[in-house]
Amino acid sequence: MSTPASRPGRPRDNALMRLEFPQSLAVYDDYAAAQRTVDFLSDEGFPVQNCMIVGTDLKRIERITGRLTYNRVALGGIGSGLWLGLFVGLIFSIFTEENTLGVIASTMVLGAAFGVIMALVGYAATRGQRDFSSVTQVVATRYEVLVEHKVAAQARELLAKLPGALPNPFA
Structure with a gap:
């Protein structure tokens, strides 16, 4: 996983936002499903500090609110x-x-x-x-739950117990 280019005034490497060797656990179309997965893992006693939700395929949405x-x-x-x-x-x-x-x-x-x-x-x-007013928002089209490699097998076993869980083709 590459790190973003550093910006002035920001630390180059933010350890809180990185996993050492991340592996994909699941990919979802909405954030709520990814959050539900991590919440389920937490409820099962999984060390969720080894998880990360990453939004990918960003798109900008502009909603026109009226004529100026x-x-x-x-x-x-x-x-x-x-x-x-x-x-x-x-x-x-x-x-x-x-x-x-x-x-x-x-x-x-x-x-x-x-x-x-x-x-x-x-x-x-x-x-x-x-000649129009609008509001914009940047949203992700996919949300991937990543886990540290050393606990990936445990996470997959627990995730198989999640009601309605489907096998992850990306894992």
């Missing part, structure tokens, strides 16, 4: 700006002895103005290239 218009973008910018203004106003109110409510209200108004301007400028810069 200048009005929707402006409303979103106002909302974001109000929250930013509220936060800044609360911070300022700690350090000032003036009218606290006035400080908070004025920073919220300025925040809303700043938010709407930035949102509209950003939207206009796309020039219609992305």
